[in-house]
Amino acid sequence: MIDKTTIQRIMDATDIVEVVREFVDIRKAGTYYKGLCPFHNEKTPSFTVSPVRQRCKCFSCGKGGNAVQFLMDLENMTYPEAIKWLGRKYGIEVQEKEMTDHDRELQSERESLFVLNEWANNYFQELLHENVDGVAKGMAYFRSRGFRDDTIRKFQLGYSLEERDAMTKAALAHGFKEDVLVKTGLSYRTDDGRLLDRYHGRVIFPVNTLSGKVVAFGGRILSSDKKLAKYVNSPESIIYSKSHELYGLYQARNAIVKQQRCFLVEGYTDVISMHQSGIENVVASSGTSLTEGQVRLLHRFTQNITILYDGDAAGIKASIRGIDMLLSEGLNIKVLLLPDGHDPDSFARSHKAEEFQAYIDSHQVDFIRFKTNLLMKDSEGDPIKRASLITDVVKSISVIPDRIVRQMYVRECAGMLSVSEELIINEINQLNRNGGKDSAQHTHPGQAEEEAAAAAAAESQLQAMTTHATQGNAEERMLVAMIIRYGECPIRYAGTEGEAEQTMSLADFVKGSLEADGLQFATPLFQRILEEACEHSRNDANWQALPYFTKHVEQDISCLASDLAEENFVLSSGQRKRYTDDKYRLEEIVPRLINDFKHSIVKQQVNALLQQLRDPQVMQDAEKAKDIMKRYMELCAIERQFAQILGDRVVIV
Numbered sequence: 001m002i003d004k005t006t007i008q009r010i011m012d013a014t015d016i017v018e019v020v021r022e023f024v025d026i027r028k029a030g031t032y033y034k035g036l037c038p039f040h041n042e043k044t045p046s047f048t049v050s051p052v053r054q055r056c057k058c059f060s061c062g063k064g065g066n067a068v069q070f071l072m073d074l075e076n077m078t079y080p081e082a083i084k085w086l087g088r089k090y091g092i093e094v095q096e097k098e099m100t101d102h103d104r105e106l107q108s109e110r111e112s113l114f115v116l117n118e119w120a121n122n123y124f125q126e127l128l129h130e131n132v133d134g135v136a137k138g139m140a141y142f143r144s145r146g147f148r149d150d151t152i153r154k155f156q157l158g159y160s161l162e163e164r165d166a167m168t169k170a171a172l173a174h175g176f177k178e179d180v181l182v183k184t185g186l187s188y189r190t191d192d193g194r195l196l197d198r199y200h201g202r203v204i205f206p207v208n209t210l211s212g213k214v215v216a217f218g219g220r221i222l223s224s225d226k227k228l229a230k231y232v233n234s235p236e237s238i239i240y241s242k243s244h245e246l247y248g249l250y251q252a253r254n255a256i257v258k259q260q261r262c263f264l265v266e267g268y269t270d271v272i273s274m275h276q277s278g279i280e281n282v283v284a285s286s287g288t289s290l291t292e293g294q295v296r297l298l299h300r301f302t303q304n305i306t307i308l309y310d311g312d313a314a315g316i317k318a319s320i321r322g323i324d325m326l327l328s329e330g331l332n333i334k335v336l337l338l339p340d341g342h343d344p345d346s347f348a349r350s351h352k353a354e355e356f357q358a359y360i361d362s363h364q365v366d367f368i369r370f371k372t373n374l375l376m377k378d379s380e381g382d383p384i385k386r387a388s389l390i391t392d393v394v395k396s397i398s399v400i401p402d403r404i405v406r407q408m409y410v411r412e413c414a415g416m417l418s419v420s421e422e423l424i425i426n427e428i429n430q431l432n433r434n435g436g437k438d439s440a441q442h443t444h445p446g447q448a449e450e451e452a453a454a455a456a457a458a459e460s461q462l463q464a465m466t467t468h469a470t471q472g473n474a475e476e477r478m479l480v481a482m483i484i485r486y487g488e489c490p491i492r493y494a495g496t497e498g499e500a501e502q503t504m505s506l507a508d509f510v511k512g513s514l515e516a517d518g519l520q521f522a523t524p525l526f527q528r529i530l531e532e533a534c535e536h537s538r539n540d541a542n543w544q545a546l547p548y549f550t551k552h553v554e555q556d557i558s559c560l561a562s563d564l565a566e567e568n569f570v571l572s573s574g575q576r577k578r579y580t581d582d583k584y585r586l587e588e589i590v591p592r593l594i595n596d597f598k599h600s601i602v603k604q605q606v607n608a609l610l611q612q613l614r615d616p617q618v619m620q621d622a623e624k625a626k627d628i629m630k631r632y633m634e635l636c637a638i639e640r641q642f643a644q645i646l647g648d649r650v651v652i653v
Helices: 004-013 016-021 067-075 079-089 101-130 132-144 149-154 166-173 178-184 249-259 268-276 292-299 313-322 324-328 344-350 353-363 367-379 383-398 403-417 421-441 447-459 474-486 506-515 524-539 545-550 555-566 573-578 586-613 622-646
Strands: 027-029 032-035 047-050 055-058 187-189 195-197 202-208 214-221 231-233 262-265 282-284 304-309 332-337 490-493 502-505
Touching: 004 079, 004 101, 004 292, 016 032, 016 047, 016 055, 016 067, 016 079, 067 079, 067 555, 079 555, 101 132, 101 166, 101 178, 101 202, 101 214, 132 202, 149 268, 166 178, 166 187, 166 195, 178 187, 178 195, 202 249, 249 268, 249 282, 262 268, 268 282, 268 344, 292 324, 313 367, 324 383, 332 353, 332 367, 344 353, 367 383, 367 403, 383 403, 383 421, 403 421, 474 506, 474 524, 474 545, 474 555, 474 586, 490 506, 490 586, 502 506, 502 524, 506 524, 506 586, 524 545, 524 555, 545 555, 586 622
Parallel strands: 262 282, 262 304, 304 332
Antiparallel strands: 027 032, 032 047, 047 055, 187 195, 202 214, 214 231, 490 502
16 A cells, blocks of 8 residues: 555645646636546536645536546546556655554554644644733734734734743643654753753744644744744654745635735745735745745645845845746746835835735836846956856756746846857756756666556555445435535434434434335445444534545545535526525435435336347247346336436436
8 A cells, every 4th residue: 555644745746737737728717727628528618627625627527526536537547546647747756565553653643743733723822812921922922013813813823831841731731642742843852851842932823734734833932032043943743844834825825826926925924914914825935945845835826926035135145046946847936125124024014905015016026037137236347257147047047947938038138148149048958958967867777667566566456446436326426425414414204103203313314214125325435434424423422424534544435525525416497496505405305315316226227127128038038038027117117106206307516
């Protein structure tokens, strides 16, 4: 099997727009992308790709899902094959292995770290809002920065007491282990063995993943002690890699897609202040140079990046060296230089949102042009510096993947630098040739053989994966979708003669209705979901089906649940009038879906008997043909009864 950590790395790196574009011509349409569905013939585009949700959907034939499901459906891949395809695309090595005890320990450790971080996040927030010191010191600091209550809540800001071990003691009392506290970085062990809080006496900025999970914290000191670091951040762990996270992306992702631009700043307060001023499409690199993982993360949401600088020339020159990575990803980079004495935080606090936006629109400039002008100021009258400048600018142009854009920059920079276009083109070609050699040197000599072996190993899992969401007819999928969404919801039904109306969970109602006719789901995976839903709804009054199945430990179930949780029922015009809200009309919809399912089984049996009657060998046996015909007529009568009961059919897309 492929370990969950590798799968998660691949899914984090995957951009469904990039994946779909390798097979389908899709065009921007608002916050989505649209194109002709690859799963059926159509003239009007109905295939939609959402970069925010990282899912695709054809609203005509119903095919869709995440990037993995798309590959499985389109290319007839197994789940492991799809994961490996994505791994190769994004340069992540995939190795299959049996889950060992160590693997299970790591998995358990990851879950423990997430649980602890979630507890700590709530702990810090509670201190900020309810503790005397939290209000007097932490809240006072945020107030001094101009942060409103709604903003503080939105970014889940918190406070850690000045006592050196207050949080540690509270966590231990709550049942968390010392080693877990150390691994998350919330606590650290001194040379003399004491366990102390990392963030004591600081205001807290939690770092969220795209799904909203807290993976790390940043703490800012409130005292004026110069010996202490202004900011302290979580160390890297098995759940946190700072090179793959961007502060504020969780809160900004929808705005980035809507505006089709992302503003990149340096610190926590820059993000929060701009967000509060009305500019929500902003993220921070948290004081570190951009990494490849962060760049790819941004590219999933937009191609347009504007980097905000505070006017510090030395800092700008140091940071622009890492921007070539953005250009190499095909991103359109602009630079905004703020007035002297201002950073994004102070500028946002001292200007209205409209003023800030107007300043951005009028002052942001193309990065290549900005870089060229910046370096030209330092090279005036110095031929050696000028030659170095040309080389530096050419390097930035050479990484741009789009030939047309690259040629445009060649022409413009040739004029700005007073050199010929031929010189710049020759330098670019030389750099690209050298780069190609370097790439070739890094090719693994046995890569092709290893990939072939890995693909062969994946075939051994084919049988296990055949119960995925692609199986099962429409009626089964509809019923399972209702179980996944509302499995715990109560269904009222008429009791037996002389008994009052009774109530049971939706899952139990479905199971009982099927068993009354000696039926169960034909797809084993669907039946397992039904059994689990029945068990949990009976034994846990607080159990909820949707979060349980979408976060299921078994990937085939969680993947299926994620897909079915988003599918919609397409009803006839008559049904739309009756079924306005499926969550509150379960007692009408579920029995109808069960009858739909039973009807489909009858139809399948009718068609199977019809095929037998068309077989010449069967027709030669008069007795056998008579029995089949009798059964065929009986089932046809049952089918007509179902058709009369059901009326218009419900179909899933």
